[in-house]
Amino acid sequence: MTALLQLDGLTRYFGALGAVNGVTLAVERQERRAIIGPNGAGKTTLFNLVTGHLAPSGGRILFDGRSITGLPPHRVARQGISRSFQRTNLFPRLTVRENLRLAAAADGRGSYRLFGSVARLAEPLARAHEVAEAVGLALRLDDEAARLSYGEQRQLEVGVALATRPQLLMLDEPTAGMSPEETQRMTRLLAALPRAVTMLIIEHDMDVVFSLADRITVLHYGEVLVDGAPDAVRADARVYEVYLGTADGA
Amino acid sequence: MLLSDLLAQALNGLSYGVLLFLLSVGLTLIFGMLDIVNLAHGSFYMLGAYAGLAAIAATHSFWLALLVAPLVVGLIGACMERTVLRPLYRRPPLDQVLLTFGFIYVFEDIVKWIWGGTIRSIPPPDLFAGSVRIFGGAFPSYRLFVIAFGLVTALVLWLVIERTRLGAIIRAGVYDAEMTGGMGINIHRVFTGVFAFGAALGGLSGVIAGPIQSAQPPMGATILIPALIVVVVGGLGSLKGSLVGSLLIGQAEVWGKVWLPNVSMAMIYVVMAAVVLLRPQGLFGRPLK
Amino acid sequence: MKWRVAAFAVAVVAVVLFPRVAGTYPVKLLQEILIWGIFAMSLDLLMGYAGMVSFGHSAFFGVGGYVAALALTHWGANAATGLALPAAVAALAALVIGYFSIRVSGVYFIMLTLAFSQMFYALTFQVAWLGAEDGIVGVPRPRLFGLDLGTATAFHLYVVAFAVATTLVLWLIVRSPFGHVLRGIHDNEARMQAVGYAVNRYKLLAFVIAGTIAGLAGALYTQFVGSITPEAFVWRTSGEALLMVIIGGTGTLGGALLGAGMFILLQSFVSSYTERWMLLLGATFIAFVLFAPGGIVGALRGRIGLKA
Numbered sequence: 001m002t003a004l005l006q007l008d009g010l011t012r013y014f015g016a017l018g019a020v021n022g023v024t025l026a027v028e029r030q031e032r033r034a035i036i037g038p039n040g041a042g043k044t045t046l047f048n049l050v051t052g053h054l055a056p057s058g059g060r061i062l063f064d065g066r067s068i069t070g071l072p073p074h075r076v077a078r079q080g081i082s083r084s085f086q087r088t089n090l091f092p093r094l095t096v097r098e099n100l101r102l103a104a105a106a107d108g109r110g111s112y113r114l115f116g117s118v119a120r121l122a123e124p125l126a127r128a129h130e131v132a133e134a135v136g137l138a139l140r141l142d143d144e145a146a147r148l149s150y151g152e153q154r155q156l157e158v159g160v161a162l163a164t165r166p167q168l169l170m171l172d173e174p175t176a177g178m179s180p181e182e183t184q185r186m187t188r189l190l191a192a193l194p195r196a197v198t199m200l201i202i203e204h205d206m207d208v209v210f211s212l213a214d215r216i217t218v219l220h221y222g223e224v225l226v227d228g229a230p231d232a233v234r235a236d237a238r239v240y241e242v243y244l245g246t247a248d249g250a
Numbered sequence: 251m252l253l254s255d256l257l258a259q260a261l262n263g264l265s266y267g268v269l270l271f272l273l274s275v276g277l278t279l280i281f282g283m284l285d286i287v288n289l290a291h292g293s294f295y296m297l298g299a300y301a302g303l304a305a306i307a308a309t310h311s312f313w314l315a316l317l318v319a320p321l322v323v324g325l326i327g328a329c330m331e332r333t334v335l336r337p338l339y340r341r342p343p344l345d346q347v348l349l350t351f352g353f354i355y356v357f358e359d360i361v362k363w364i365w366g367g368t369i370r371s372i373p374p375p376d377l378f379a380g381s382v383r384i385f386g387g388a389f390p391s392y393r394l395f396v397i398a399f400g401l402v403t404a405l406v407l408w409l410v411i412e413r414t415r416l417g418a419i420i421r422a423g424v425y426d427a428e429m430t431g432g433m434g435i436n437i438h439r440v441f442t443g444v445f446a447f448g449a450a451l452g453g454l455s456g457v458i459a460g461p462i463q464s465a466q467p468p469m470g471a472t473i474l475i476p477a478l479i480v481v482v483v484g485g486l487g488s489l490k491g492s493l494v495g496s497l498l499i500g501q502a503e504v505w506g507k508v509w510l511p512n513v514s515m516a517m518i519y520v521v522m523a524a525v526v527l528l529r530p531q532g533l534f535g536r537p538l539k
Numbered sequence: 540m541k542w543r544v545a546a547f548a549v550a551v552v553a554v555v556l557f558p559r560v561a562g563t564y565p566v567k568l569l570q571e572i573l574i575w576g577i578f579a580m581s582l583d584l585l586m587g588y589a590g591m592v593s594f595g596h597s598a599f600f601g602v603g604g605y606v607a608a609l610a611l612t613h614w615g616a617n618a619a620t621g622l623a624l625p626a627a628v629a630a631l632a633a634l635v636i637g638y639f640s641i642r643v644s645g646v647y648f649i650m651l652t653l654a655f656s657q658m659f660y661a662l663t664f665q666v667a668w669l670g671a672e673d674g675i676v677g678v679p680r681p682r683l684f685g686l687d688l689g690t691a692t693a694f695h696l697y698v699v700a701f702a703v704a705t706t707l708v709l710w711l712i713v714r715s716p717f718g719h720v721l722r723g724i725h726d727n728e729a730r731m732q733a734v735g736y737a738v739n740r741y742k743l744l745a746f747v748i749a750g751t752i753a754g755l756a757g758a759l760y761t762q763f764v765g766s767i768t769p770e771a772f773v774w775r776t777s778g779e780a781l782l783m784v785i786i787g788g789t790g791t792l793g794g795a796l797l798g799a800g801m802f803i804l805l806q807s808f809v810s811s812y813t814e815r816w817m818l819l820l821g822a823t824f825i826a827f828v829l830f831a832p833g834g835i836v837g838a839l840r841g842r843i844g845l846k847a
Contacts, residue, residue, distance in 0.1 A: 355821030515661030
């Protein structure tokens with residue numbers, strides 16, 4: 001069975017600096033994979049390569065067996081990959097409902113309709129309500145995204161990515177900047193998502209990582225250092241040296 | 251064409267190019283540092299010409315006007331930046347561009363109010379009122395003065411920007427304003443200074459242009475487009491680009507009229523469009539992020 | 540919602556009946572306001588909804604105007620073809636210009652759209668068979684199904700009908716799924732791409748729609764004045780539409796119409812008392828950008844408390 005996401009020798013240079021250097025990894029269907037590593041390890045760059053925001057200097061990206069290397073972001077999204085951002089990236093002047101509805105409607109031809117009301121596109125609207133429930137924003141549907149609290153915005157950030165019904169959900173530090181309670185809420189939210197949605201998540205918070213991940217990949221200076229089950233990674237001395245030996249050690 | 255005619259045309263192109271240079275330096279530095287396309291920059295040109303007119307009327311000295319006009323326009327620029335543009339720095343740059351557009355109307359009408367809409371001629375200084383013989387043809391000596399003055403100014407500017415501490419600050423600010431501010435330099439003062447300086451140069455260009463072009467209210471709007479083209483072609487934020495671009499456009503305008511009179515106007519815009527599409531950073535600008 | 544429909548209906552009736560109570564000059568002003576209002580509203584679709592600030596919208600106004608002039612003076616067009624042809628050519632121009640312009644954004648989009656409209660200006664200025672500097676004069680008002688639109692009443696109704704139709708069409712588009720996509724693009728283009736929208740296609744479609752309507756406005760303007768000159772293409776024309784949109788309220792559609800009204804009234808009435816209408820206009824515009832970025836409509840909504 002082919003992996004859902006396969007990276008082969010993926011490389012990206014910025015000048016002489018190899019931000020991502022020959023990364024090979026495979027994410028299986030229904031897997032929940034965490035990518036961890038110190039700052040500057042290349043995690044977000046890796047995400048940007050997969051989603052088409054950056055062009056690779058070398059290597060391949062395969063999704064469901066098909067090459068998506070070099071596709072622009074909107075085409076990658078259409079393949080079934082969705083991504084949330086480390087810095088909140090919402091539609092600030094639009095309501096929560098509209099944020100989610102736009103994302104849900106992204107694949108439909110109905111979006112080109114010049115006349116007619118948005119309310120008649122029932123499916124995206126329903127999906128928006130469904131996702132709002134899932135991310136705990138059902139009571140905030142009519143509020144502008146800019147008016148939400150930071151934690152709520154991070155919830156919406158995940159929601160927008162979820163609304164497109166992705167096969168692969170890529171989350172870039174979903175709990176960044178959150179209080180412990182908000183972090184717990186987000187962890188529960190993510191844990192409750194259907195298994196059918198494969199998850200690839202960049203995180204710094206080890207509690208979140210160990211509660212959610214089936215497998216962990218550790219990146220260091222753009223290369224894969226360790227790749228394995230959570231217990232194995234926890235026990236690996238190299239990881240300790242590089243990362244877990246710091247302030248938020250397990 | 252006679253050799254003297256050819257040379258005269260080339261010199262015309264050179265003097266026009268020099269005027270464009272003085273005007274576009276300010277425009278390109280302002281964009282490089284503040285991310286604003288100052289659409290009112292042509293107005294500084296116009297204000298310079300009229301300030302010069304007033305100064306000559308008051309003092310009967312062209313040379314004094316040459317000194318006073320840029321100072322006055324620089325002051326106007328400083329006021330404009332401080333009172334109206336600075337509050338907008340937190341807003342998207344497009345808002346500031348739109349704001350400068352409003353000033354075109356304001357400045358043009360104020361000038362019309364004070365001096366009326368008719369064309370006012372500005373006599374050249376007595377020293378350069380005559381003409382010089384070049385290869386058998388007569389060429390206004392004032393234009394030679396303009397060319398010489400412009401090239402000397404270019405040299406002085408280059409020296410200041412490349413060799414002095416002030417120039418280093420300006421270059422740093424154009425490269426990355428936020429970082430420069432973070433290094434303890436009062437970046438707001440630099441912004442005002444650069445804006446005022448750019449305005450002053452524009453005013454200088456206007457007063458020097460006076461004896462060649464005369465003064466009329468629409469002159470600012472008319473020269474804005476060529477100045478924009480120069481800045482786009484040369485590279486937004488690049489002093490070198492400003493010089494090369496303006497000399498090129500100066501020649502292009504003059505020779506275009508001679509050889510391709512029917513499409514010369516349109517050709518310039520085609521060049522502008524081509525640069526924006528194919529090489530948006532222009533000849534010498536920084537490659538876009 | 541109901542009172543908005545009622546207000547609109549009242550406005551339409553008032554505008555239709557206006558010639559009954561006013562003299563020729565005020566009626567002409569009203570027609571000019573309506574025509575420029577259409578032009579400005581099309582720019583608002585682009586600026587206020589799709590977030591694309593264009594300094595070259597006059598290109599399509601001019602194209603529509605020139606094609607209408609040619610069609611009505613040389614090609615024997617009637618009212619229908621006198622509008623359909625300009626619209627078609629303007630749409631084509633918008634497709635070509637838009638295709639290139641959409642590749643860049645921000646300041647570069649402004650410069651590129653400006654360059655394109657200036658190209659048209661330069662061409663029409665120097666080409667003899669388009670009348671060069673003087674343009675095309677003696678453009679007759681057309682016939683529609685045998686009805687002569689040259690009569691004052693008929694022409695007035697024709698212009699009003701057009702303005703109403705355009706307003707309705709634009710209003711429908713803005714409320715539609717497509718309109719919502721445009722707003723999403725305006726708010727966060729990158730995220731729209733990231734969730735799967737082919738953003739450039741939507742932007743191009745918006746550009747073409749806006750350009751087509753601007754072309755229709757240009758065609759109407761030619762019929763209104765009876766002539767067209769290269770000045771229609773010049774960047775000041777684009778700038779005036781920009782002023783109207785911003786003063787009225789970007790992203791409100793109706794604001795553009797209000798802005799057109801304010802601009803033209805300032806120009807004509809104020810200029811009979813003082814010559815300083817340009818100063819007033821510029822100062823008003825600056826004041827709006829500084830203190831009331833929502834324009835007139837924005838200010839009204841703030842006070843009345845209506846939701847956007």
